[in-house]
Amino acid sequence: MINVIQGIMEAVQYDFILKALLVGSLIATCCSILGVFLVLKKFSLIGDGLAHVSFASVAVALLFAASPLLISIPMVIVASFIILKLNEKADLHGDAAIGLVSSFSIAAGVLIASLANGFNVDLMSYLFGSILVISDVDIVISIILSAAVIILVLLFYNNLFAITYDEEFARVAGLNTRLMNYLIAVLTSVTIAIGIRIVGTMLISSLIVFPTVTALQISKGFKGTMVISAVVSVSCVISGVFLSYLFNLPTGAAIVMLNTVIFLAFFCIKRLNII
Amino acid sequence: MNSILSVENLTLKYGRHEVLSNISFTAEVGDYIGIVGPNGSGKTTLLKAILGLHPFSEGKIRFNNGSKDGRFAGYLPQKAVASDRIFPATVREIVSIGLLARKKDPKFISKGDYIKIDAILDKLEISDLKRKKMGNLSGGQQQRVLLARALVSSPELLILDEPASALDPKIREDFYGILKDLNEKEGVTILLVSHDMASIGQYTKKMLYLDRRLVFFGSYEEFCKSPDMTVYFGHLSQHQFCWRHLDD
Numbered sequence: 215m216i217n218v219i220q221g222i223m224e225a226v227q228y229d230f231i232l233k234a235l236l237v238g239s240l241i242a243t244c245c246s247i248l249g250v251f252l253v254l255k256k257f258s259l260i261g262d263g264l265a266h267v268s269f270a271s272v273a274v275a276l277l278f279a280a281s282p283l284l285i286s287i288p289m290v291i292v293a294s295f296i297i298l299k300l301n302e303k304a305d306l307h308g309d310a311a312i313g314l315v316s317s318f319s320i321a322a323g324v325l326i327a328s329l330a331n332g333f334n335v336d337l338m339s340y341l342f343g344s345i346l347v348i349s350d351v352d353i354v355i356s357i358i359l360s361a362a363v364i365i366l367v368l369l370f371y372n373n374l375f376a377i378t379y380d381e382e383f384a385r386v387a388g389l390n391t392r393l394m395n396y397l398i399a400v401l402t403s404v405t406i407a408i409g410i411r412i413v414g415t416m417l418i419s420s421l422i423v424f425p426t427v428t429a430l431q432i433s434k435g436f437k438g439t440m441v442i443s444a445v446v447s448v449s450c451v452i453s454g455v456f457l458s459y460l461f462n463l464p465t466g467a468a469i470v471m472l473n474t475v476i477f478l479a480f481f482c483i484k485r486l487n488i489i
Numbered sequence: 490m491n492s493i494l495s496v497e498n499l500t501l502k503y504g505r506h507e508v509l510s511n512i513s514f515t516a517e518v519g520d521y522i523g524i525v526g527p528n529g530s531g532k533t534t535l536l537k538a539i540l541g542l543h544p545f546s547e548g549k550i551r552f553n554n555g556s557k558d559g560r561f562a563g564y565l566p567q568k569a570v571a572s573d574r575i576f577p578a579t580v581r582e583i584v585s586i587g588l589l590a591r592k593k594d595p596k597f598i599s600k601g602d603y604i605k606i607d608a609i610l611d612k613l614e615i616s617d618l619k620r621k622k623m624g625n626l627s628g629g630q631q632q633r634v635l636l637a638r639a640l641v642s643s644p645e646l647l648i649l650d651e652p653a654s655a656l657d658p659k660i661r662e663d664f665y666g667i668l669k670d671l672n673e674k675e676g677v678t679i680l681l682v683s684h685d686m687a688s689i690g691q692y693t694k695k696m697l698y699l700d701r702r703l704v705f706f707g708s709y710e711e712f713c714k715s716p717d718m719t720v721y722f723g724h725l726s727q728h729q730f731c732w733r734h735l736d737d
Contacts, residue, residue, distance in 0.1 A: 254576060369595040376586045379578055380566070383638075386540045387590035388560040430575055434622040439577040 218460065225459045233348040234412075234465070238451040240360040241412055244405040245421035246447035247367055250440050251398050253426040254378050257308045260297065261419030263316035264406045267293040269415045270323035271407075272340045277330045282340070283355070286407040293319065294399035343414030343466040352411065359408055363401050370394065375436050413466040421447060424473035431480035446476055491518045492553055493646055493678045494539065499548035501531070501538055508534050510702045512548070518645070521672045521679045523693035523709075525686045530700045532682040533567060536650050539680070540564060554645075560590050563639030565632075567650035567682075574624035580634050581606055581619045587638035609641045613667065629660035636667065640677075647671065649681045653688075665692050690731065 225231045245261070252260055268286050275285035293315050300311035367374065376384040377391045384391050402422075409418045429442035454469030494516040501509040509531045516522055524532050537543040539550055541560065554561060584606045585598045610616040613633050618626060623634060632652060639647060649668075653661040669692050671677040683689045690696065696712040698705040704721060705712055712718060713731030 372585070372589055372596045372598060373594070375578075375582065376589055379576065379583065379586065382542065382566055383564060383586065384589075385542055386560065386562075386564045387586065389589060430577055433577045434620070435579040436577055436582050 221460045222456050225456060230348065231455065231459060233353060234455045235452055237348050237352055237356045238412060238455055238465075238469075239448045240356040241405065241409045242421055242425075242447040242451040243444050244360050244363040244401070245409060245418070246425040246443040247363060247440055248398065248402050248405060249422040249426040249447075250429070250436075250443055251374055251378050252402065252422055253430075255308070255398075257312070258423050259309055259312050259316075259419065260294070260402060261406060261422035263297065263312035263319075264290050264294055264403055265410050265415040265418045266316045266323070267319040268407050268410045269340060270319040270326070272410075273323040273326040273330075277326055282411075283407060286410075287404055290403040290407045291400055294403045295396070298395055298399055340410055341415050342464065343410065343412050343417060348412070352408075355408055359404055363405065366397065366401065370397065374398070379436075413469060417466040417470050420470045420473060424470070424477055425450075428473070428477040428480045431477070431484040446473070450476060492516065493518045493520075494553070494680075495549075495551045496535075496539070497549045497551070499535075499538060499545055499550065501534060501543060501545040508701065509538070509545075509699075512699070512703050514697060514703065514706045516646075516678055516680060518553075518678055519672070519676050521668075521692065521694045522681070522697055523686075523689040523695070524680060524682045524697045524699060525684065525689070526699035526704070528684070532684075532699055533650055535699065536648055536680065536682055540648060552646075561644060562646040562648050563587070563642065563644035565635050565639045565647075565649040565652050567654075576624055578623050579620055580610065580615070580623060580626075580637075583623055583634055584609065584637045584641050587641040591642055605641055606637075609637045613637050613640075628655055629657075629664070632656060632660075632664060633667075636664075640671070644677070646678045646680070649679070651682055651684065654684070661688070665689070668692065687731075 226235075249261075252258060267290050271286040271289035272282045274280075274289070275282040278285075297308070297311045297315050300306045300314065301308050304311070306314070373384070373389050373394050374397075376387065376389055377394050381391050406418055409421065413421060425443040425447035426439070428446050429439045433439040433442050450469055450472040454472050455465060457463055457472070458465040458468045492515045496515075497513050499509055499512040500507065512535065524535065526532050534543060538545050540562065552561070581603070585602065588598065588602050588605065589596050607616060607619065610619050613636060615630060615633050615637065618630060618634070623631060626634065632655075636652070639649075647668075653664050656664060665688070668679060668681070672679050672694075679693075681689060681693065686696075690709045690712075693709060695707060696705065696709050697703070698712070698718070698721075705715060705718055707715070709731075
């Protein structure tokens with residue numbers, strides 16, 4: 215135990231660990247807050263689908279030697295709109311629309327990667343993330359993003375809650391449900407485009423899904439779910455960063471494994487009626 | 490009498506398929522109208538057109554307060570999300586949604602709003618449920634919560650789509666009793682869609698029989714004694730719907 219505490223004290227001496235903790239916590243907060251809306255609207259897998267689009271967009275950016283983020287953000291936003299349109303207009307359920315866009319994107323990413331040799335190593339870093347090599351620009355972008363997500367969700371909390379619970383009633387109440395759906399889509403897209411640099415394409419959707427389903431085990435209300443989800447998510451990211459430092463583990467995988475353990479613990483608490 | 494809603498020559502199509510044809514009727518203040526008809530007759534579609542959820546190809550829908558849609562009305566939908574047991578929402582949170590229609594963005598729920606929410610829960614005798622999770626309540630309790638959501642903004646017009654179809658007979662009677670009190674004691678105008686003609690006929694003041702077109706609109710007594718309806722249903726069926734009046 216003393217060794218662990220000493221290891222943590224040692225870890226926080228390093229700049230890259232502090233940056234990882236800060237950016238990881240901000241991305242985790244955004245993912246968990248948006249995750250509550252996405253999971254309850256049965257769009258859980260949108261994180262996975264958009265992460266695949268982001269993977270394709272990084273391949274495009276590397277092909278043209280452009281900034282991955284500049285290419286990723288607009289491409290992922292467009293993809294999220296296509297998913298919403300397919301859902302609205304083509305009578306496709308959300309999961310099927312996500313499946314179409316996701317599989318197309320991963321295929322496009324792999325094709326581009328195979329056609330242009332020489333950046334496969336860079337691309338692989340986006341598959342699994344690199345939370346320990348975060349730049350100052352990443353920190354600034356993450357702070358702006360999380361501030362935007364938190365402010366917009368606070369401002370439109372009641373609208374977002376109403377359309378998540380009962381979209382038809384929200385329309386009758388005169389709420390602009392389409393605008394709110396697109397707001398969630400844009401915020402999710404930007405969060406994912408930035409988030410995959412940290413936890414990777416393979417693991418970003420876990421930051422969206424796990425904290426919410428964990429919170430759902432014990433929460434009664436919507437606000438409570440959001441708070442528990444954010445606390446669980448940030449705790450897992452902080453613990454995961456320290457675990458990966460102490461035991462030389464891949465950070466993204468450590469964070470997801472911790473999320474799994476917390477989910478199982480909350481699941482047991484619910485089953486045993488402890489709360 | 491003052492009209493609260495008038496529907497004039499309403500025609501609504503899904504693609505080329507005409508779902509409602511040339512519907513006209515007027516709801517007066519204090520009316521309690523039961524909208525009935527066979528499956529697929531356009532009952533729910535008519536309500537959704539009134540609420541502004543369905544665009545219509547021809548005709549007009551007018552509200553006496555000048556509103557363009559049914560936003561000022563209280564609405565209790567047919568298929569409630571309340572059946573989703575895992576959705577994390579307390580009774581108070583759900584009822585608060587009913588207050589959003591009259592607020593400007595950004596829409597915040599104030600302390601005064603919580604007083605209104607608690608008052609309507611108290612009136613519907615479910616104040617003990619206010620901190621409970623909606624998904625953990627019984628069907629009858631959930632329906633009262635959704636009625637509270639529809640009533641919390643004190644609407645003059647209440648629109649309900651098959652509100653009691655999933656309730657057992659005793660709870661259904663209680664639920665209709667609440668609606669009757671709202672109509673008779675507080676003057677709330679009610680439009681209620683139901684497939685259960687015999688049951689709602691005991692409560693409503695008027696019946697509107699729909700079969701993609703308006704077949705009948707008038708009092709329940711007229712509905713039961715109308716030769717047109719006898720021709721439409723046959724003696725036996727009409728007797729099943731209207732035994733109360735025909736036996737008098």
